[in-house]
Amino acid sequence: MEKINNFFVIEGLDGSGTTTQLHRIGRRSEGLSPVLFPTFEPTDNPIGQLIRKILHKEVTVPHDTLMRLFSADRSLHLFEKNHGILDRIASGETVLSDRYLFSSVAYQSLYASLDDVLQLNHFPLPQRVFFIELSPELCASRRKTRSKEELFDETEMQRKIRDNYYRAFECFPDLDIQIIDGSASIDEITRIIWRSLPYPPIE
Secondary structure, eight states: OOEEEEEEEEEESTTSSHHHHHHHHHHHTTTOSSOEEEEESSOSSHHHHHHHHHHTTSSOOOHHHHHHHHHHHHHHHHHOTTTSHHHHHHTTOEEEEEOOHHHHHHHHTTTSOHHHHHHHTOOOEEEEEEEEEOOHHHHHHHGGGSSSOOTTOOHHHHHHHHHHHHHHHHTOTTOOEEEEETTSOHHHHHHHHHTTSSSOOOO
């Protein structure tokens, strides 16, 4: 698969801190050059909004439908004219995404074959993936602050998803992946990710 320079992805179980890191790095990069575009999946476009309703258990669809919705959302995320990841990078921006195709492989292969999920996710690879490694039990304790349980929150399911992440990474031999200890401090995790981005070091 093609690899996209200046495109970085943060992955991890629900509750591992991927969204926290996206927000922290987004704020820290404000005013710096090149411009950092912090983004996430599911996106805020109409397909992504529907996916979020499904994850929040407000809408029910078959799992194979959800798998295809994620792929469609990702395609728009990448290729949308002027606003997609590829056009932003072509204009000189750096893109950091909270989740990407590796989440689809890890989560959707709970219900579908690995080959079927991979066929729907034949997208370009990022320059580097940061995987925040944290036990399903610790992630579950962090998720208690959520207002309601989401579709994949059950701890045993998260254990399987964690295993599936490593299966997913094995499917991409050219992938540059950095495993980060999720029990480290929030500041330390931010510093680890920041060091790979095209910005001056954190003091």
